[in-house]
Amino acid sequence: MTTLVPAPPASTRAQAVAPFLVMHVAQEAAAHAAAQPPGAPRLLYLNIGEPDRGAPPPVQAAAEAAIRAGRTQYTAALGLDALRERLSAWYAQRHGVAVPARRIAITAGASAALQLATLALFDAGDEVLLPDPGYPCNRQILASLGVTPTALPTTAATRYQPTAAQIQAAWGPRTRGVMLASPANPTGTSIEPAALDRLLAVVRGHGGALVIDEIYLGLSFAARYGQTALALGDDVISVNSFSKYFGMTGWRLGWLVLPESLVPAAERLMQNHYICASAVAQHAALACFEPESLAEFERRRADYAARRDAFVPALRALGFAVPVEPDGAFYVWADASALFARAGVTNSMEFVRAMLRHAHVVATPSADFGQADGARFVRFSIATAPADLDEAIERLRRWLV
Numbered sequence: 450m451t452t453l454v455p456a457p458p459a460s461t462r463a464q465a466v467a468p469f470l471v472m473h474v475a476q477e478a479a480a481h482a483a484a485q486p487p488g489a490p491r492l493l494y495l496n497i498g499e500p501d502r503g504a505p506p507p508v509q510a511a512a513e514a515a516i517r518a519g520r521t522q523y524t525a526a527l528g529l530d531a532l533r534e535r536l537s538a539w540y541a542q543r544h545g546v547a548v549p550a551r552r553i554a555i556t557a558g559a560s561a562a563l564q565l566a567t568l569a570l571f572d573a574g575d576e577v578l579l580p581d582p583g584y585p586c587n588r589q590i591l592a593s594l595g596v597t598p599t600a601l602p603t604t605a606a607t608r609y610q611p612t613a614a615q616i617q618a619a620w621g622p623r624t625r626g627v628m629l630a631s632p633a634n635p636t637g638t639s640i641e642p643a644a645l646d647r648l649l650a651v652v653r654g655h656g657g658a659l660v661i662d663e664i665y666l667g668l669s670f671a672a673r674y675g676q677t678a679l680a681l682g683d684d685v686i687s688v689n690s691f692s693k694y695f696g697m698t699g700w701r702l703g704w705l706v707l708p709e710s711l712v713p714a715a716e717r718l719m720q721n722h723y724i725c726a727s728a729v730a731q732h733a734a735l736a737c738f739e740p741e742s743l744a745e746f747e748r749r750r751a752d753y754a755a756r757r758d759a760f761v762p763a764l765r766a767l768g769f770a771v772p773v774e775p776d777g778a779f780y781v782w783a784d785a786s787a788l789f790a791r792a793g794v795t796n797s798m799e800f801v802r803a804m805l806r807h808a809h810v811v812a813t814p815s816a817d818f819g820q821a822d823g824a825r826f827v828r829f830s831i832a833t834a835p836a837d838l839d840e841a842i843e844r845l846r847r848w849l850v
Contacts, residue, residue, distance in 0.1 A: 462593050462595075463593075465592060465593070466589050466592065466593050467585070467589060469585060469586060469589075469817070471496060471497065471498070471585075471813050471817055474496055474801065474811065474812075474813055474814070475494075475496060475497060475811070477802070477805070478492055478494070478496070478805060478811040481805055481806070489809075490809045490844075491809070492805075492809050492810070492811055493809065493810045493811065493833070493837050493840060493841045493844070494811045494830075494833060495810060495811060495812050495829045495830050495831070495833060495837075495838070495841055496811040496812050496813045496828075496830060497830060497832075498634060498693075498778075498779065498780065498830050498832060499692075499698050499830075499832055500692075500693065500696045500698065500749070500779070500832050501832050501833050501834060502696055502749060503696050503697070503698070503699075504695070504696050504697050504700065504733065504737075505696070505741070505742050505745045505746075506741075507736040507739050507741050507742050508695075508697065508733050508734070508736045508737055508742060509733070510736070511732060511733045511734075511735060511736035512729050512730070512732065512733035514732075515728070515729050515732035515733065516729060520728060520729070520732050521728050521729055522728060523724055523725050523728065524555075524725045524726070524728050524731060525725065526554075526716050526719040526720045526724065526725050527553075527554050527555060527712070527715075527716055527719065528553070528554065528555025528556075528704070528725065528726060528731060529555065529728075529731045529732070529735075530550070531735060532555055532731050532734055532735055533550040533551075533553045533555065533704075534550045535735060535738050536548075536550070536553050536704060537549060537550040537553060538738075539738060540677065540679065544676055544677045544679075544680065545680075546677055546679050546680045548679055548706055549709075551709060551712065552683075552706055552707055552708070552709050552712060553704055553705070553706055554704060554705045554706075554707060554712065554715050554716070554719065555702070555703075555704050555725075555726050555731060556702075556703045556704055556705055556719070556726055557701050557702070557703070557723050557726045557727065558690060558692065558701040558702060558703045558726075559662070559664050559688050559689065559690035559692065559703035560586065560590075560703075561701075561703065561722075561723065561726075562688045562689070562690070562703045562704065562705040563586070563587060563590050563660075563662070563688055564590055564594070564722075565705055565715055565718055565719065565722075566660050566686055566688060566705060566707075567590055567591055567594050567596060568594065568718050568722075569707070569711055569714050569715045569718060570625070570626060570658045570660070570686070570711075571591075571594075571596045571625050571626065571658075572595075572596075572625075573594070573595030573596065574595065574596075574597075574623060575596050575597070575623055575624075575625040575626075576596070576597040576598075576599055576621060576623040576624045576625065577591055577596055577597070577598055577599070577624070577625060577626050577627065577628050577660075578599050578601055578611070578616060578619055578620070578624060578626070578627045578628070579591075579598050579599070579600055579601065579627070579628050579629065580600070580601055580603050580609065580610060580611045580629055580630075580633070580819075581600035581601060581602050581603060581818075581819030581820060581821040582603070582609060582633075582635055582636060582782070582815065582818035582819040582821060582822060582826070583600070583629075583630065583633065583634075583635075583818060583819060584630060584633075584634045584635075584662065584818070585817050585818060585819075587628055587630075587662070588600065591628070597623065598628075599619060599624075600819055600820070600821070601615045601616075601619055602819075602820075602821035603821060604821075605772035605773045607644070608636075608638040608639065608640065608641065608773055609633060609636040609638050609773065609782070610629065610631070610633065610638065610639075610640040610641075610644065611627070611629060611648065612644060612647075612648065613644070613647035613648045613650065613651045616648055616651045616652065617651050620651070620655050620657075624655065624657065625657055625658065626652065626657045626658035626659065626660060627648070627652050627657065627658075627659050627660070628660045628661075628662070629659075629660075629661055629662070630661065630662035630663075630664075630665075631645070631661060631662075631663065631666070631674070631678070632665040632666065632668065632669060632674065632775070632776060632777030632778045633662075633665075633778075634665070634778060634780060634818075635780050635782050635813070635815075635817075635818045635826075635828040636773065636775065636780065636782040637665075637757075637775025637776065637777055637778040637779070637780040637781065637782065638773050638775055638776060638777075638782075639669065639674035639776050639777055640674075642673070642674075642676070645678060645681070646681065649678075649681055649682075649685070653684070658684075658686060659678070659684075659685050659686065660686045660687075660688065661678045661685060661686070661687055661688070662688045663677060663678065663687050663688065663689050664688065664689055664690040664692065664693050664703070665693050665694070665777050665778035666689070666694075666777070667693065667694025667695070667746065667750065668693060668694050668750055668753060668777050668778050668779065669776065669777040670750070670753075670754040670757070670775075670776050670777055671776050671777075673776075674776050674777060675777075679706055683708055683709070684708050685706075686705070686706065686707055686708070686711075687705070687706040688703070688705055689703060689704050689705075689706070690702070690703040690704075691703060691704075691730075691734050691737065693778070693779075694746055694749075694750070695734070695737045695742075695746060696746070696749070697730065697733075697734065697737075700727065700730040700733065700734075701726070701727060701730065702726055702727065702730040702731065702734055703726075753778075753779050753831065753832070755835075756779070756831040756835055756838060757774070757775055757779075757781070757831060759835070759838070759839075760781060760829070760831050760838050760842070761774055761775075761781055763842040764781065764783050764829070764842070767788075767842070767845055767846055767849055767850065768787050768788050768791075768849065768850075769783040769784060769785055769787075769788065769827075770783065770784035770786075770787065771783050771784070772784065779830055779831045779832040780828055780829065780830055780831070781828070781829045781831060782826055782828055783826060783827050783828075783829060784822075784825050784826050785797055785800050785825065785826065785827045786823075786825040788800070788849055791849055792804075792807075792848075792849065796814075796816075796824035796825075797814040797815045797816065797822075797824050797825060797826055797827050798814040798816055798824065800814070800827060801813065801814045801827060804827075804845070804848070807848045808841075808844040808845050808847070808848040809844060810841045810844055810845060812827050812828060812829050812830075813827065813828040813830075814826075814827060814828075815827065815828065
């Protein structure tokens, strides 16, 4: 007879990690859908930041070829040399920036790149400054590794990006760096180039590190914001991914560009933490840079811009405020507070749940991304079919107007 004994408790570190509300809302939506009677309207999902089209045919074919050829063994921890070289050429061709392949580490998604950057740069007890609103997993990764994430409230006046003055004022004795994103999740807004120059000068003045998430850089809609921060110096650390522009979300493949002096430390961490990124995904990603693939990615980028151009005015016509039009990614950061009374709610979490019940539209409340907005904003993902976006607007109109 098996003796039942209590399971060991979760670590304090694990218990301190907050839920990722984007996924929590997705679970609520799934439960709601399962409870609907036959013939009920299907849910329209404007909550997950995932492209509605996956890897193009050349990438899929390259994966199949790699499997058939048995190219499934471990790669070097830093990744396939061929892929690192291809990315180096990409930076030269796309951005006119020299990024030697030896500075590029191939990672198991951008999430692994963020973890790797944190482990390579910061110690337990250090502090890192981040913008509010911002991608929630950044602060959770930092906190779970013993690094204190300190959020700096931002507003529409600075495109929801922190300023040099904020960084200077917030920098304390334990501060070791700044982590930001451009274009950013959830706002879809990028930092002004001159503002980034000033911010970086402050970070350098304190001997700190700037880690910039550029996973949506390929989906910039304006040349003004479509340049990599790596052009500002070899000390900038850039996180990137094959998930968004390249459409390879479930393949879990990203990369990290580091100062050359940090590469040996990063390599040791990679060897011990996950050995290497998926070999099949790496071989497949080589095909991302074929002309046929690049042409498809550019068509998709133009399509996202067109969706933004239709969706933002439609939201505004319903009474949502969009203080800053997104210049990249596939998100719309919309202030719903003018509609709260009409919807019978008092904050964006309640609004999102009411929208699910009454309009069968799924979006994400601002609580996932920070506290600076006063629980007024909703993040809509436009990474879904234009017909569904149109239908979502019509359902919201019937509910709210």
